[in-house]
Amino acid sequence: MNNNQPVELLHKNYIKKLTYEKRWVRFYQFIIFFVFFLGWEISSKKQWIDPLIFSAPSKVWDLFIKKIQDGTLFVDLGYTLSETVLGFILGTLLGTILAAILWWSPFLSKVLDPYLVILNAMPKVALGPILIVALGPSMTSIIAMGAIISVIITTIVVYTAFKEVDPNYIKVLQTFGATRSQCFKEAILPACFPTIISTLKVNVGLSWVGVIVGEFLVSSKGLGYMIIYGFQVFNFTLVLLSLLVIAVFATIMYQLVELLERKLIKSN
Amino acid sequence: MSFLKLEHIHHTYFTKTSATTALSDISLEVEEGEFISFLGPSGCGKTTLLSIIAGLFQPTEGTILLENRSVNKSKKKIGYMLQQDYLFPWKTIEENILLGLKIFGIEDSAKKEYAFSLLEEMGLKGYEKQYPKQLSGGMRQRVALVRTLVTEPKLLMLDEPFSALDYQTKLRLEDLVSETLKSFGKTAILVTHDIGEAIAMSDRIYLFSARPGQIHQSFEVPKVLRELSPFQARNHEIYTQLFQEIWKELESLE
Numbered sequence: 276m277n278n279n280q281p282v283e284l285l286h287k288n289y290i291k292k293l294t295y296e297k298r299w300v301r302f303y304q305f306i307i308f309f310v311f312f313l314g315w316e317i318s319s320k321k322q323w324i325d326p327l328i329f330s331a332p333s334k335v336w337d338l339f340i341k342k343i344q345d346g347t348l349f350v351d352l353g354y355t356l357s358e359t360v361l362g363f364i365l366g367t368l369l370g371t372i373l374a375a376i377l378w379w380s381p382f383l384s385k386v387l388d389p390y391l392v393i394l395n396a397m398p399k400v401a402l403g404p405i406l407i408v409a410l411g412p413s414m415t416s417i418i419a420m421g422a423i424i425s426v427i428i429t430t431i432v433v434y435t436a437f438k439e440v441d442p443n444y445i446k447v448l449q450t451f452g453a454t455r456s457q458c459f460k461e462a463i464l465p466a467c468f469p470t471i472i473s474t475l476k477v478n479v480g481l482s483w484v485g486v487i488v489g490e491f492l493v494s495s496k497g498l499g500y501m502i503i504y505g506f507q508v509f510n511f512t513l514v515l516l517s518l519l520v521i522a523v524f525a526t527i528m529y530q531l532v533e534l535l536e537r538k539l540i541k542s543n
Numbered sequence: 544m545s546f547l548k549l550e551h552i553h554h555t556y557f558t559k560t561s562a563t564t565a566l567s568d569i570s571l572e573v574e575e576g577e578f579i580s581f582l583g584p585s586g587c588g589k590t591t592l593l594s595i596i597a598g599l600f601q602p603t604e605g606t607i608l609l610e611n612r613s614v615n616k617s618k619k620k621i622g623y624m625l626q627q628d629y630l631f632p633w634k635t636i637e638e639n640i641l642l643g644l645k646i647f648g649i650e651d652s653a654k655k656e657y658a659f660s661l662l663e664e665m666g667l668k669g670y671e672k673q674y675p676k677q678l679s680g681g682m683r684q685r686v687a688l689v690r691t692l693v694t695e696p697k698l699l700m701l702d703e704p705f706s707a708l709d710y711q712t713k714l715r716l717e718d719l720v721s722e723t724l725k726s727f728g729k730t731a732i733l734v735t736h737d738i739g740e741a742i743a744m745s746d747r748i749y750l751f752s753a754r755p756g757q758i759h760q761s762f763e764v765p766k767v768l769r770e771l772s773p774f775q776a777r778n779h780e781i782y783t784q785l786f787q788e789i790w791k792e793l794e795s796l797e
Contacts, residue, residue, distance in 0.1 A: 444629055446599065447623070448642075448646065450597055452647070453646045462631065
């Protein structure tokens with residue numbers, strides 16, 4: 276290039292190409308959304324699918340408006356959302372603390388290793404009935420379900436990350452005479468923030484599973500209860516409404532975690 | 544009485560299947576203000592010895608005295624520089640150089656002032672708020688040097704600190720480190736496998752043989768070379784002579 280003009284022009288073209296591509300991506304995303312709901316509505320109207328089982332977007336929408344007007348949707352949503360968020364935070368926090376304890380004591384980690392493997396392999400929702408008996412058929416046992424389902428996998432993943440931190444960072448700190456807790460605070464934990472965040476993302480999904488199953492088992496409120504109730508009275512419009520609401524809020528939670536990620540790991 | 548005294552150091556690494564003697568009967572003395580090099584093939588236990596002197600772990604046998612005291616009690620007097628800079632990527636340059644003070648719990652304004660003046664001396668003023676990945680390799684190693692010097696160690700350990708750098712940066716940094724250490728009157732031990740670097744920078748060179756690591760021979764660097772900067776020393780005729788001499792010894796070891 277002899278002068279700046281063509282370079283600027285090329286850059287402009289490049290940016291134009293990027294926005295152009297982005298627009299097409301958005302367009303096709305919208306098309307899929309639109310076709311899905313339109314197809315659902317039409318095939319339900321035309322009786323290609325059983326409207327009793329698969330309902331229709333318009334019916335779900337009507338129920339949605341109705342439930343907003345009488346306020347019952349907010350009650351159910353409030354219950355499930357607070358249970359999920361609490362279960363999620365508790366599971367991640369406990370898992371990270373457990374990982375820290377295992378890192379702290381290599382002996383303990385050797386002792387507990389087989390138990391972690393067993394607990395991880397065990398389907399946690401199978402513990403549901405025991406939890407309900409132990410903690411009572413209340414919100415507490417549902418939150419416990421939300422937490423227990425993610426705590427072991429968090430422990431394992433975060434502990435592995437702790438162990439894989441480059442030992443030379445520890446060496447740097449040790450030459451300054453750092454204690455084990457200083458090493459943890461200055462090197463191990465910050466080095467593992469990316470891993471912790473990615474387990475957060477997994478845990479968002481897991482906590483929803485735990486809470487919904489918990490509500491299946493015990494609750495008389497919440498989105499999971501809406502599903503099980505709708506199933507029992509064969510009102511699948513209610514089931515689908517609940518599913519859609521869950522989808523929306525699970526996505527929002529995931530987005531919030533991504534926001535946190537961008538805030539926390541801006542340096543890397 | 545010498546500044547640093549090593550007496551009959553032995554060290555053996557144990558694994559399930561083997562016991563490897565890394566160091567065997569190492570005894571040496573270092574005077575205050577001296578610059579010493581440990582030179583030898585890989586696997587001769589140089590880094591092990593450095594870690595032992597730094598008090599990172601205990602030797603299987605033997606004693607180390609720094610100013611007549613056991614090294615474990617004088618950790619604060621020792622600074623350690625590693626092969627790579629190992630700056631913490633999630634900390635800014637400022638947080639990185641103040642790390643030692645933070646660990647010691649002596650983060651007062653006078654010490655901070657000193658840290659920033661060192662940073663300025665290394666030509667890195669204005670980079671305080673940047674992150675390590677924004678700096679080049681040579682700059683990062685200079686920051687690592689500042690981090691090591693901030694706590695004002697009396698004894699400096701340099702574990703091949705220039706080996707990961709390109710040749711030009713390495714030569715420049717050798718001069719800078721040598722000059723800085725001389726002006727502060729620090730005692731330093733350099734581990735290297737680069738004969739030229741050892742000659743250009745040190746007052747005395749210990750040549751190690753491998754398996755088990757032992758001191759094979761020691762060389763005094765002539766006064767003429769010691770008074771020159773590393774870069775100038777590399778161009779002196781005595782440098783070439785000494786290089787040949789050490790080279791032959793190294794060859795005979797293999």
